[in-house]
Amino acid sequence: MATKKLTRKKPNFANARSHALNATKKKQSVNLQKVTIDGVTVLLSAREIRTLKKKAA
DSSP, X not given: OOOEXXXXXXXXXXXXEOTTOOEEEEEEOXXXXXXXXXXXXXXXXXXXXXXXXXXXX
16 A cells, blocks of 8 residues: 655755855755554654644644
């Protein structure tokens, strides 16, 4: 069974700056984790997993 991506988060794009102030493009990806919820494997961000655990308690 394929995993579904439920999050709407997107990667963050920015410039990496050296000491000489050279700018190179970098991408900061989202921390996606596989979680099984009710027998279905989904991809959620770490923050969303944390929120779900708090709401369940």
